[in-house]
Amino acid sequence: MLTEELQAIKRQYEQLTQSTERQRLENASANEAALTLPGNEQQRKLVSKLNNYLLSNNNFTNPDIERDSLISELATNKTYLYDAIKIVTGKTLQEYINSFRLEEARRLLDSRSEYTILSIASACGFNSYRTFQRLFRKKYRLSPGEYSKLARTEGRV
Secondary structure, eight states: HHHHHHHHHHHHHHTTSSSSSHHHHOOOHHHHHHHSSSSOOOHHHHHHHHHHHHGGGGGGGTTTOHHHHHHHHEEEEEEEHHHHHHHHHSSSSHHHHHHHHHHHHHHHHTOOOOOOOOOOHTTTTSOOHHHHHHHHHHSSSOOOOHHHHHHHHHOOO
């Protein structure tokens, strides 16, 4: 019974994440982004610039991302950046960064690595294990431990 429920959740999860946000944003051309993302062209470009910054050198894993240095790096101001992210993604800056972190954590949990869940949370940029667990469960409807066990049992990796 539990195995069937976990398999159903897994199928639902796979359907929802066939095209992950990271893959979609990395592979989308500027024209595709203009057609699929809300906001004006400047806002989409700024979010694309933020996306590139976060992905380069896995900057999203830095738990101490300085908002001021991020704003300076993107050559914008706080209000415009926050507004653009909200309009284009529907998320706050922190939620947007955490989406990258959670996707990386999921990938690491899928990889059968020898790392503990605590070390994965830390490596992905979460300062708090409780926050990691709460956000992971909210997004994937399983705790990180349950997800890891399911991935191993199902032979996904």
